[in-house]
Amino acid sequence: MTKRLPAAVLWDMDGTLVDTEPYWMRAEIELVSEFGRTWTHDDALKMVGMGLWDAAEVFRAAGVELPADEIVARLTERVREQLAQHGVPWQPGAQALLREIREAGIPTALVTMSIRSMAEDVVGAIPFAAFDDLVTGDEVAAPKPHPEPYLTAAGRLGVDIADCVAIEDSPTGLAAASSAGAVTIGVPHMLPLDGAPADALWESLDGRTLDDLVEVAIGKWARA
Incomplete structure (x- = not known):
């Protein structure tokens, strides 16, 4: 049958x-660091699987003083840069x-x-x-x-x-x-x-x- x-x-x-999760984590750390804040590995783990606009609000609460759309765009572009540089893992x-x-x-x-x-x-x-x-x-x-x-x-x-x-x-x-x-x-x-x-x-x-x-x-x- x-x-x-x-x-x-x-x-x-x-x-x-x-x-790609390590690419996202690197992008997150770099973004938060621009605003003089610290973003740990444990902080990044909490973002795994989360919608990007929901995540943007978490970053805004953590001190990233940018509109949500810009946060999403910047994180995504940084990950795309790493894909282009290192290849698709x-x-x-x-x-x-x-x-x-x-x-x-x-x-x-x-x-x-x-x-x-x-x-x-x-x-x-x-x-x-x-x-x-x-x-x-x-x-x-x-x-x-x-x-x-x-x-x-x-x-x-x-x-x-x-x-x-x-x-x-x-x-x-x-x-x-x-x-x-x-x-x-x-x-x-x-x-x-x-x-x-x-x-x-x-x-x-x-x-x-x-x-x-x-x-x-x-x-x-x-x-x-």
């Missing part, structure tokens, strides 16, 4: 597809799994709280047609952990979110995907995912296959 496949696979970007196994999903004919969308220009930089570096659509932080009214980004992705692809699998690295992202109704796979990176709403936790995407992903989905659907 042919296994039921997901209607779509929805990917987070920063920390899941690419290891792919997470182990991410491209291989994404390629296998695509070759199976399963629709995909990137669901990221980064803005579209940066998402397009990353997607443009993938050597195959990786995504049918991009949902970015500058296109949604409510960022993760709100379900809107994932519901938007499913709507654009014309599929039921309950038939989709979402891959995320942060508690915030998993909360968004789970509350939307997707099957969730957590791949911890900068933050532990203990207690996060994941249907499966994978230590890494390295060596993971479409069969592994389908197994998680079928298990969730059987319990529904």
Whole structure:
């Protein structure tokens, strides 16, 4: 009997597809330092998975005397500069799994709280047609952990979110995907995912296959 496949696979970007969190942290430290303040590694960890405009308000409260839009623009441009300088730091196994999903004919969308220009930089570096659509932080009214980004992705692809699998690295992202109704796979990176709403936790995407992903989905659907 042919296994039921997901209607779509929805990917987070920063920390899941690419290891850009150190780039963001460097950009944050540089920005806060301009205003004579200190930004620690622990401060930066609190920003992981947060919507950029929500994060901007945290920076404003920490003494960055700039409008929120300018904070978002400056952080994003600094990360894009690092991508151009150092290359795109792919997470182990991410491209291989994404390629296998695509070759199976399963629709995909990137669901990221980064803005579209940066998402397009990353997607443009993938050597195959990786995504049918991009949902970015500058296109949604409510960022993760709100379900809107994932519901938007499913709507654009014309599929039921309950038939989709979402891959995320942060508690915030998993909360968004789970509350939307997707099957969730957590791949911890900068933050532990203990207690996060994941249907499966994978230590890494390295060596993971479409069969592994389908197994998680079928298990969730059987319990529904």
